[in-house]
Amino acid sequence: MFRTRVKICGITRAEDALAAIDAGADALGFVFYAKSPRAVSAAQAADIIAQLPPFVSKVGLFVNASAEEVGGVLKSCALDLLQFHGDELPDFCAAFAVPYMKALRMRDDMDLVAAANSYSSASALLLDSYKPGVPGGTGESFDWHRIPRDLDHHIVLAGGLRPDNAAAAVVTCGPYGLDVSGGVEQAPGIKCAQKMTEFIKAVSHADRRED
Numbered sequence: 001m002f003r004t005r006v007k008i009c010g011i012t013r014a015e016d017a018l019a020a021i022d023a024g025a026d027a028l029g030f031v032f033y034a035k036s037p038r039a040v041s042a043a044q045a046a047d048i049i050a051q052l053p054p055f056v057s058k059v060g061l062f063v064n065a066s067a068e069e070v071g072g073v074l075k076s077c078a079l080d081l082l083q084f085h086g087d088e089l090p091d092f093c094a095a096f097a098v099p100y101m102k103a104l105r106m107r108d109d110m111d112l113v114a115a116a117n118s119y120s121s122a123s124a125l126l127l128d129s130y131k132p133g134v135p136g137g138t139g140e141s142f143d144w145h146r147i148p149r150d151l152d153h154h155i156v157l158a159g160g161l162r163p164d165n166a167a168a169a170v171v172t173c174g175p176y177g178l179d180v181s182g183g184v185e186q187a188p189g190i191k192c193a194q195k196m197t198e199f200i201k202a203v204s205h206a207d208r209r210e211d
């Protein structure tokens with residue numbers, strides 16, 4: 001049975017990270033973007049990461065950060081994957097000797113096939129909603145039918161996911177993974193254990209239905 005992976009993004013507290021893992025999360029996201037209500041410093045993230053058990057991916061999210069900033073975070077945080085959520089070009093994304101996924105915001109004129117070709121070195125493409133002036137964490141979804149089923153990349157779906165639409169997301173586009181942030185929070189930056197559990201249960205049920 002294929003299992004849709006789940007990343008819980010915007011972790012700011014160790015207790016939320018551990019609750020996400022208990023709920024069955026595959027990956028945890030740390031937002032290194034000062035304008036986000038979920039922003040953490042490298043020191044905060046390193047402290048949380050030091051409390052985690054093995055076999056959970058730690059993902060660092062950046063929005064148009066400089067190479068020095070990304071490199072600085074990598075020195076103190078053991079990240080498994082970089083998530084570039086701004087206008088970073090392919091050469092920049094590939095420059096850190098750490099696997100990366102590139103977020104693409106699904107503006108109406110987005111040519112997904114062309115974008116996928118230019119980010120051929122990406123481990124995955126993360127498809128998020130487009131909202132002018134907001135790089136991510138919008139809480140809004142987009143038309144999932146716009147995602148072709150035959151893209152070569154692993155697809156991680158994001159944007160406005162919640163416990164009550166997670167199953168539909170899996171069934172509609174069969175992504176490799178889902179990335180959720182606001183939809184499993186009780187307040188900005190504070191996760192809700194019950195919502196995370198409901199979210200991951202909904203994904204598991206949808207996976208079983210798909211077989």
Ligand SMILES: O=C(O)c1ccccc1N[C@@H]1O[C@H](COP(=O)(O)O)[C@@H](O)[C@H]1O
Pocket residue numbers: 009010029031033036037038061063085126128135136137138139140158159160161179180181182183
């Ligand atoms: O979470 C944020 O604050 C954030 C800020 C800037 C860029 C991306 C951000 N989060 C990512 O946005 C998507 C969708 O989030 P949501 O579930 O709609 O709240 C997701 O990939 C987050 O990792």
